[in-house]
Amino acid sequence: MRRVPIVQGEFAAIAEPDVMITTLLGSCVAACFYDPVARIGGMNHFLLGEPDSSAKLSGTDLQRYGVHAMELLINAMMGKGAVRSRLRAHLYGGANIVSGLGAIGSSNAAFARRFMETEGIAIGHCDLGGTSARKVEFLPHEGRSRCTHVTDRVAEKPIIPIIPASVPGGELELF
Secondary structure: OEEEEOOOOOEEEEOOOOEEEEEEEOOOEEEEEEEOOOOEEEEEEEOEOOOOOOOOOOHHHHOOEHHHHHHHHHHHHHHOOOOHHHOEEEEEEOOOOOHHHOOHHHHHHHHHHHHHHHHOOEEEEEEEOOOOEEEEEEEOOOOEEEEEEEOOOOOOOOOOOOOOOOOOOOOOOOO
16 A cells, blocks of 8 residues: 655645555644545645734745635546545644643644634544644545544653763763
């Protein structure tokens, strides 16, 4: 199976079997879209929902925002034969991982839900919010996804460093 990894600001639209799109999320959101009739799917990964109305953005900057990422993905899928009215979505991410950064994840999740409601796109599965990162794997030809929460792993036994004994004779000069 071919894997297509995407990161912030990227998307992939796929119309072939045996391909998996993957991403890692924190406060970002990934939307996985699927047309069950055409068997075309795709995933995007956005950093923020919408830019501030006063922000001056370049084309590259726009790719970080969900409002732009959603349309790019939908248009790419339609270019491969998907029909917008048949699209179904899976939504992932939007975690509030770093407490000092406010509720960026919650804001991203709220944007994703609003977008689906406004556009009339049904949500098949939704795993938004919380405080843990996620690994998302999506089979676009089948419309199936898997989300794994990534948690900090604590070693069962503490690791005790081994300090080598000093070697007699000779001196070490640090400069």
